[in-house]
Amino acid sequence: MTPTAQKPIRAIILFDSRTSGGSTEKLIDAIGRELAATGAYVEKAKCKSTGDYSFVEEFDLVIMGAPIYYLLVSSQLLGALIQSNLKKYLAGKKVALFLTCGSPELMANLVYMPQLKMHLGGNEILAEKIFAPDEVANPAIIAQFVDQISKGC
Numbered sequence: 180m181t182p183t184a185q186k187p188i189r190a191i192i193l194f195d196s197r198t199s200g201g202s203t204e205k206l207i208d209a210i211g212r213e214l215a216a217t218g219a220y221v222e223k224a225k226c227k228s229t230g231d232y233s234f235v236e237e238f239d240l241v242i243m244g245a246p247i248y249y250l251l252v253s254s255q256l257l258g259a260l261i262q263s264n265l266k267k268y269l270a271g272k273k274v275a276l277f278l279t280c281g282s283p284e285l286m287a288n289l290v291y292m293p294q295l296k297m298h299l300g301g302n303e304i305l306a307e308k309i310f311a312p313d314e315v316a317n318p319a320i321i322a323q324f325v326d327q328i329s330k331g332c
């Protein structure tokens with residue numbers, strides 16, 4: 180009997196940033212490349228707080244991330260979780276979370292990450308990472324984050 184080929188994991192990176200081509204977008208591209216190298220099919224989509232997220236249904240894994248501006252997760256990602264149908268389509272999905280910010284990790288864990296996690300009660304969180312300014316372009320740290328994600332898939 181011939182072995183059946185395993186279907187590649189389908190991953191979507193949902194993000195927001197005010198800075199086109201900024202540190203968050205570069206990080207997302209690096210995460211995407213690293214994940215694709217494991218055989219996953221990866222897409223990215225910039226969030227709109229009033230968007231239609233029914234397309235999320237097509238993905239096995241949802242990676243969400245954004246920068247912090249003035250103590251809050253960037254508004255279009257946070258807004259999408261609060262106002263749109265995103266939460267409905269996230270139900271039962273495996274997720275991974277990341278933030279980029281300038282604050283120390285303790286502060287970011289206590290104040291910033293819960294802004295995302297409070298919307299994800301029923302989701303399995305495969306990995307979560309707060310990227311400090313000196314980590315956003317660090318290939319080893321990005322690889323570690325992606326490794327954690329792919330081990331959970």
Ligand SMILES: Cc1cc2nc3c(=O)[nH]c(=O)nc-3n(C[C@H](O)[C@H](O)[C@H](O)COP(=O)(O)O)c2cc1C
Pocket residue numbers: 196197198201202203204246247248249250251279280281282283
């Ligand atoms: C206007 C502005 C406000 C910011 N506010 C915060 C903040 O409240 N807390 C924090 O930890 N970092 C803050 N930062 C740092 C950003 O979160 C960090 O530099 C991030 O990587 C920027 O991502 P971007 O290049 O995609 O915009 C702020 C940066 C800017 C430009």
